[in-house]
Amino acid sequence: MKKTPKERIEELVKLINYYNYMYYVENNPVISDYEYDQLYKELVELEEKYPEYKLPDSPTQKVGGHVLEGFKTIEHKIPMLSMDNTYSEEELLEFDAKVKRMADVKDVDYIVELKFDGVAVSLHYEDGEFILGVTRGDGFKGDDITENLKTIKTLPLRINYKEKIEVRGEVYMRKDDFEKLNKEKKEKGEELFANPRNATAGSLKLLDPKIVSQRNLQIFIYQGFLNNRLKTHWEVLNFLKNIGFPVSPYRKHCKNINEVIEYCKEWVEKRFTLPYNIDGMVIKVNSLDLQRTLGTTTKSPRWAVAYKFPAEQVSTVLKDVIIQVGRIGTLTPVAVLEPVRVSGTTVSRATLHNFDEIKRLGVKIGDRVFVEKSGEIIPKVVKVITEARTGKEKEIPIPEKCPVCGSKVVKDKEEVAIRCPNIRCPAQVKERIIHFTSRDAMDIEGLGEKWVNIFVDKNLLSDYGDIYYLKYDDLIKLERMGDKSVRNLLSAIEKSKTRPLSNLIYALGIRHIGIHASEILAEEFKSIDELKEATIERLSTIPEIGPIMAESIIEFFSNEENLKVIEKLKKAGVKMEKEKIEEKKDILSGLTFVVTGTLKNYSRDEIQNYIKKLGGKVTNSVSKNTNYLICGEQPGSKLQKAQELGVKIISEEEFENLVKTRMNK
Ligand code: IVH
Numbered sequence: 001m002k003k004t005p006k007e008r009i010e011e012l013v014k015l016i017n018y019y020n021y022m023y024y025v026e027n028n029p030v031i032s033d034y035e036y037d038q039l040y041k042e043l044v045e046l047e048e049k050y051p052e053y054k055l056p057d058s059p060t061q062k063v064g065g066h067v068l069e070g071f072k073t074i075e076h077k078i079p080m081l082s083m084d085n086t087y088s089e090e091e092l093l094e095f096d097a098k099v100k101r102m103a104d105v106k107d108v109d110y111i112v113e114l115k116f117d118g119v120a121v122s123l124h125y126e127d128g129e130f131i132l133g134v135t136r137g138d139g140f141k142g143d144d145i146t147e148n149l150k151t152i153k154t155l156p157l158r159i160n161y162k163e164k165i166e167v168r169g170e171v172y173m174r175k176d177d178f179e180k181l182n183k184e185k186k187e188k189g190e191e192l193f194a195n196p197r198n199a200t201a202g203s204l205k206l207l208d209p210k211i212v213s214q215r216n217l218q219i220f221i222y223q224g225f226l227n228n229r230l231k232t233h234w235e236v237l238n239f240l241k242n243i244g245f246p247v248s249p250y251r252k253h254c255k256n257i258n259e260v261i262e263y264c265k266e267w268v269e270k271r272f273t274l275p276y277n278i279d280g281m282v283i284k285v286n287s288l289d290l291q292r293t294l295g296t297t298t299k300s301p302r303w304a305v306a307y308k309f310p311a312e313q314v315s316t317v318l319k320d321v322i323i324q325v326g327r328i329g330t331l332t333p334v335a336v337l338e339p340v341r342v343s344g345t346t347v348s349r350a351t352l353h354n355f356d357e358i359k360r361l362g363v364k365i366g367d368r369v370f371v372e373k374s375g376e377i378i379p380k381v382v383k384v385i386t387e388a389r390t391g392k393e394k395e396i397p398i399p400e401k402c403p404v405c406g407s408k409v410v411k412d413k414e415e416v417a418i419r420c421p422n423i424r425c426p427a428q429v430k431e432r433i434i435h436f437t438s439r440d441a442m443d444i445e446g447l448g449e450k451w452v453n454i455f456v457d458k459n460l461l462s463d464y465g466d467i468y469y470l471k472y473d474d475l476i477k478l479e480r481m482g483d484k485s486v487r488n489l490l491s492a493i494e495k496s497k498t499r500p501l502s503n504l505i506y507a508l509g510i511r512h513i514g515i516h517a518s519e520i521l522a523e524e525f526k527s528i529d530e531l532k533e534a535t536i537e538r539l540s541t542i543p544e545i546g547p548i549m550a551e552s553i554i555e556f557f558s559n560e561e562n563l564k565v566i567e568k569l570k571k572a573g574v575k576m577e578k579e580k581i582e583e584k585k586d587i588l589s590g591l592t593f594v595v596t597g598t599l600k601n602y603s604r605d606e607i608q609n610y611i612k613k614l615g616g617k618v619t620n621s622v623s624k625n626t627n628y629l630i631c632g633e634q635p636g637s638k639l640q641k642a643q644e645l646g647v648k649i650i651s652e653e654e655f656e657n658l659v660k661t662r663m664n665k
Helices: 005-025 033-049 089-103 175-187 196-204 209-214 233-242 257-273 288-294 355-361 426-437 449-457 464-469 483-498 501-507 515-524 528-533 536-540 547-557 560-572 604-613 638-645 652-664
Strands: 073-075 110-116 119-126 129-135 141-143 165-172 218-225 251-254 278-285 304-308 313-325 331-342 345-351 368-374 378-384 592-596 628-631 648-650
Touching (some): 089 278, 110 218, 110 233, 110 304, 119 196, 165 196, 233 288, 257 278, 313 378, 426 449, 426 464, 464 483, 592 604, 592 638, 648 652
Parallel strands (some): 592 628
Antiparallel strands (some): 110 251, 110 278, 313 368
16 A cells, blocks of 8 residues: 555654664665665655654755854763773783772673764663763863754664663764865865864854755764663663664674674774774673772773774885975975875875984985885884895985075074074965965865965965965966955955954964963963963963963064064954954844845845844844845845845945944944
């Protein structure tokens, strides 16, 4: 008999959720992509036609809801600890011996799982429903990222269990999705993510769940806090799987530590066949009673340990050495290699760190060398195979001149680095600007490495202060810069003027001052001017700002060139002070806005929230009481209405200017 629409919808939801589960969790696809797409399309169409039958756990519901203003901080009732690491068979045997000694038992069985390389989260369910998801944060409190987590296809919004329950797991991004994301970013000229873990963390921090849903994040659950009579971790995992959680199929119950070691070894090579990264294995005492007996230290449980994989070392030929010049002029030798597969990707460059390292390795051009990926990210040369020498290998010369500007290099007294002392060196200029525009600094979208190089070469930029004086007429002349991209870039630059003080401090590129130190300085000082005037005594009293950092700050602000660039930023209207939220709050109070058409920099939700945050009112239709109609591309009938009523019509840019002038009053 033919199914009713309601029945078919129910069936499709079950089927698609099952196919997602088999594909993402079990790593065992059971239908083709084409068939999957057909079923998904059928479901979308049926739900459109019969919205009354739409189910809360429908896969179509995972596209992300409203834009958020920020994340609430949530305390973890049970702290989220970290884990001790082991790197060898011996250390695993030691762990086993210690467990037995502390618990005073002869035999211990273990559960071994994969160590997923992602971001830890805690999920809370009540009455079978997903109600709260929190990041690990500092282990004691994290961010409420519920809405972002709801976009994860394999995260159940409902489970088959009514009691209150907390589970923990790892959110991650598959390697193929990571590569796709970085490809898109590259095309847009945006900064790339270094690895899938960073991409996951970055995605979970986004305030727009719709964008998060496009990132196709995944999750595995590996821990559950249950108030029932289960006695072992193995039973907990099976229970979690049965009530609907995505539990990885790759886990093993090992009778003793030798079986543990066997299983860990099995995965050393096999890990590269997985569609996602793992950075080791996790070994857990199976008995929950024994886990309780062993307890935890302040940092980590005594009943679990991570086994980190040895980095894969592969041999190849070092064909040449090129010199890169960094932001502060440091010359870094980089090995050009015969391309080779290492830990799942093709490597053709590797860092040699500095010239002392070249001496230490004794490496020459033409040598056969071993390379590995430290932390699986940046490859490095670790060893020379001297036995393979033919006698034709050539010494690597230590440069006396900067390869970019030709200045004579200097060697810092206390450091091993060789530096180019010319702060106008184009290589340094480029790197400083790239740093300035990067995500944790001024976050100027669209102004990545590619365009910075072009702008510097074309003399449009000679320092980061120039960014704010780029003109439409100059940019539009450049190849591959159309009207739309120029406008987008200029508005991204405009938007960056109001970044928080900590971002600006970081963006300045003061030596030894990273993001964390910048945040501390922004807490301590009200403005760049105040920081500029700080004495070494005052800087030395700030916790976590050490003497090297303090000196570096003094040196930065005593350099005339740097002061000139800061003046340029100031003149261009870059905000140099800390945000005063209370004062800012009401700058649009008493004003009513209506929005029509598509805006460039804001979604509808974003602009509405922004206006409300600044004390303004937003309504849906134009009336006598409307003060401004913000008009984007392809406006609707509201435009005509506003014209009829004589309501002031402004563009997005004019709106931003209005905010700015009121903000500065
Ligand atoms: S269990 C530490 N199991 O590793 C308390 N953790 O280094 C118990 N991780 O923050 C954690 N895969 O994010 C556990 N199968 C797994 C894991 C796993 C990855 C992460 C987790 C934790 C970190 C500790």
